[in-house]
Amino acid sequence: MKVSTRFLALIVAIIAVSSVIYAQNPPASPPGTATFTFADGKTVTINYSRPSMKGRQIFGGLVPYGQVWRTGANAATTLKTDVDLTIGGASVSAGTYTLYSIPEEKKWTLIINKETGQWGTKYDQAQDLARVEMKLSKPAAAPVEQFTIGFDQTSNTAAVLKLEWVNTLAKVDVAEKK
Secondary structure: OHHHHHHHHHHHHHHHHHHHHHHHOOOOOOEEEEEEEOOOOOEEEEEEEOOEOOOOOOEOOOEOOOOOEOOOOOEOEEEEEOOOEEEOOEEEOOEEEEEEEEEOOOOEEEEEEOOOOOEOOOOOHHHEEEEEEEEEEOOOOOOEEEEEEEEEEEEOOEEEEEEEEEOEEEEEEEEEOO
16 A cells, blocks of 8 residues: 555656646747637637747748748647638638648748648648738738737628738738638
């Protein structure tokens, strides 16, 4: 009985210490969520991780131009919609998808990929549903330290999906498909 009690006490101590260490050292890129709700109550939700600039050269450096990027950090960025959409002119049925992008100096491409549940760096082009061009501009507050995804409502049935980081704002129209 003493062996069991000592073993149990050791396990509890390890869990307690691990919890304290984890609480003091959160993930380097914390999770983020962007949600848009249409007038009829249907929603689009994007779950992603939010890396920080931390003085690094991001685009053309850490994130090379002309190559597929996981559009965030850690696990793959997911888009979940409970309504059929049009994203940048592409038809996207209700469901869950992975978002990737290809940043370039003068343009960006958003990739909507059918494969889900993978780590962010695992990309299979054969699973692409669509690729759409994004418009580039400068964010209102530059530089943007932490990568941010968001929506700006343009009507009851439409919004603009925004990806902001450093001195880049990439945008694409998102609309509820009727």
